[in-house]
Amino acid sequence: MAKVLSTERMTGAAPIVGGERRLRADAQRSIDALITAARELFATTGVDATTREIAERAGVGMGTLFRRFPQRADLIAAVFQSEMVAIADAANSLAADCTPFEALAKWMQAYAAFIGTKRGLAKALSSGDPVFVGVFAHFDQRLRPTAQKLYDAAVAAGEARPDVDAAELLCAVSTLCMSTYPGxxxxxxxxxALLVEGLRVAR
Structure with missing residues (x-):
């Protein structure tokens, strides 16, 4: 017993606990690989990319995919939420490095790129699947407040007109991203860019 206790003190964990930690790390790597693969395929082929394509790109088996994401909707929601977190976090860097209006303009471009690579997502989100309820809640909690904060900062700096709501901007950009133009x-x-430029206060 003393020998076992000594080993635990040296390593900080018993062998079983260490094994659980390694398992959790492996599981997280699988999840990250699947989300990354799905994100890449959704950007090029839309959310109708097959689960087999996603698993092959991630380098995992189908069993692993379904163990981590039992329903296809679970994976779509995970990709969408991970990208929402990333784009919301990007606002902090832009606010620190740019003028308030520049931060708003660049973030809106990032948002447009984010929406533009989600071909077929609107149909999936409107499917009535309860998994997507959390996606809409996450959007309200992260992206709308982020856009409002950037817009308010530009208004406070006297760089943007004050008569527009940030939620309207997001809606307008989303609408623009639904259209295509040949060539x-x-x-x-x-x-x-034209939409956001229209918010700029003339100097």
Whole structure:
């Protein structure tokens, strides 16, 4: 017994606990790989990419995919939420490095790119699947307040007109991203730039 206790003190954990930690790390790597693979495929082929394609790109078996994400909707929601966290966090860096209006303009472009790569997502989200209830809640909790904070900062600095609601901006950009224009793959980004420029206060 004394020998076992000595080993635990040296390593900080008993062998069983260490094994559980390694298992959790392996599980997290599988989850991260699946989310990354799904994100890449959704961006190029839309959310209709097959689970087999996703598993193959992630380098895991189908059993692992379904163990981590029992329903296809679970994986779609996980990708959407992970990207919402990333784009919300990006606002802090932009606010620190740019003027308030520049931060707003660049963030809106990032938001447009985020929406523009979600082909087929609107249909999935409107499917009535209860898994997606949390996605809408996450959107309200992270992205709308983020947009409002950036917009309010630009207004407070006297760089943006004060008569627009940030939620309206998000809705407008989302609408722009639904349209396509032949020969202009960045049509939504260009229209978003024009939209945001219209908020600028003339000097």
């Amino acid at each position: 202009k793959p960045d049509h939504a980004g260009q229209m978003t």
